[in-house]
Amino acid sequence: MLKANTLFTERLKGHVKEINRYLRYILTGHLAIAVFFILSALAYYYQQWLEELPEEFPTAFIIAILLGSVTTYSPIQTMLKRADIVFLIPAEHQLKGYFRRTLIYSYVTQIYLFLFIYAALAPLYLTQYQGNTYGLLLLVLLIVKGWSMIANWWMLKVREQSMRTMDIIVRYLIISALIYFFIKQEMLMVGIITVMGIGLLIYNRYLFNKQKALNWELMIERDYLRMRSFYRLANMFTDVPHLETTVKKRALFARLLTKSVPFEQSNSYTYLYRLTSARSGEYFGIYTRLLVVGGLIIFFVPNMWMKLIFAILFSYMTFIQLLPLWKHHAIIIWLDLYPVADKVRKQSFIKWIQQLMFVQMLLFAIFLFVVESYVTGGLMAAASIVFVWLIIPGYVNQKIQSR
Template sequence: MKNIHNLWVSRLSEYQKELQKYMRYIFNGHLMFVLIFAVGGGGYVYSNWIRTLDETFPAAILIAAVLGLAVTMSPVYTYLQEPDKVYLTPLEGQMKRYFTNALVSSFLFQSYIVLVLLAAAMPLYAQTTGAAFTGFFWLLGIVLALKVWNLIMRWVILKYQEPFNHYIDLGIRLLLNILFLWSVFADVLVWLPIVIGLILAGYMAAFIRITKEKSLKWELLIDLENARLHRFYRFANMFTDVPHLKGQAKRRKWMDPFLKTPDLNPENTYSYLYTRTFLRSDEYFGLWVRLTVISGVIIGGADNLWLKVITALLFLYLTGFQLIPLLKKHELKIWPDLYPIQSGYRHQSFKKLLTKILIVQGAVFTVINLVKLDLYGAGLTAAASIAFVIAFVSLYVPAQIKKHHIK
């Protein structure tokens, strides 16, 4: 038992070190500035929107849906590794303390999400119901207790190998979570939360009894843990290089018009390579889509002209900054070096592609302003975006290439 406990301590320590290593890159000076501005800008838009609401707004169902989704998505962090299915399977009977610690660790890591979401929901709840903010702590206790229930249920259902059972359980838990939270926030019937709470307890007790004799599905647990770590590394890869991350390419046939075979000109070789890499890799194209959507929501919800322009420029910078590693994507492959092409075409092609990517993003910001019939804002956003892209690609990118010795 002592060796099992030592294994747990070792695995948790390794995970925390890995987490801290990449968090230093994620929350560096540039990104912290952008994050602070994004939170401030989003908070400003959110507070202005809340002031326009009254008691007729269905805040209870909206809050219940958001928090219900947050507590339903409750992965169990097991920190298991590939060799464990060989070496730890015979010790399954001694692993109870290990997996209890895994559930506690999962709760502690995920509870901050619930805390942040509930804190963000409280102004909306108070504005539409007239409730006092002093109710925050008992509401937090209820939501955290619901989170514990979901983690236990997730662990119990993991004793089933079939994905169908997992999906059914996910749907049932999501529905029960939303109904329970709605009954709490709507405060329509005093006995309704109690009744739903008893249903939750009965659901859990039934499955604990049903799965009592079932063994752990080690391969499933290890696959889920690997998938969870892969998602984290993909996120970290947006900010720094992750050496052991294997990128995924997607066909995206609908983008074929942008990937037509270029003219047989040496200048087009790297342009075709980098364009194909950007459009068909999850890490770069997905990054562009996510940042464009987030910034578009902020710009679309803002009423202040300068907030819109600054948001556009900050997210253009954030996008461009995180796309620079695309230039090193094929650095360790020998075949691009075999091209009978001048090395200068590599940087030139990358800067042309980056210019197009950022211009398209700036055009999206401009269109959002046009949709809101803000012609002056659209013109100012377009002009500022073009000026920024020219300066960024002409001055900042070459400096970064030189600084990091990118060939």
């Protein structure tokens, strides 16, 4: 007889242990310090921006979009494993208590992010509105968050991806509209939208009852993807041996990076690292995201020196997150058959990291030339030379030896 309570307790203990195992590296790492500095600086400029906020600024609309997103986003951490699709499906009717507890656990763990966004938007609200509306909105959204999570759970039975996508879009529009009209105190519209939300919930329940079984493949895949995202984050601070990465062909980009590599034995690792950077969703995504986000922050921050500091910080964050590329192929045994000395491999890796960082820092320098001044751009260009050619080789050698 399968005991749902015991199964949930065991899975939860294993899940929390796995999270805590890597979380201590994340919270004590130097990258976390850089992120804390960035958030502190952004909070300071956020406060300055609020002081100059124009009266016609669409505060209610912005709050509705952001709070609507974090309220609608309600993934369910079922803590299922791939083997469960064989061993637990026959006992699905005995797992109602297990899934009920996973819903409660998912709700509680997501409240932290929700409250963070809610608190961050409070100063924006108070610049244009008064009264207890924002406090009452918190109580309303805590209920709506629970509704969204239940609706998301019911939709997990639906096999059609298009129907699940449409449900999320409609739910997001309803929640965002509810927040907007609640802030505007247009209670008639709030009542109408609430009725629409109840109607959607009833329809979700109808679809749930219509299906005979849960979509186990979907639940397991979503759990796997969430944990992989966490492992990718942890891998920036320590080695995660069981991290699996996605590979995309990106033929044009891969050809662009590799076509200039001479066909010589000494360039084997140069070709490999370039190809990996192009096709791995991990490194390609990190590099492009930090480049774009860094550029946006540099553009909006008003102070010249802070622009420069942010450019250097985002370059440093990119560099730290590219270092796991060295261990990317550690479990592939055929690399040991390369007739190439380990010294050549290190040189190829360091040279490729230098090239990647030089391109990013040079782009930041050019951007600073355009949006700020020649002095700021020149300082960034000088910093890139010092960082790329003096700091990176020694730092990478030290990290490689420590691993």
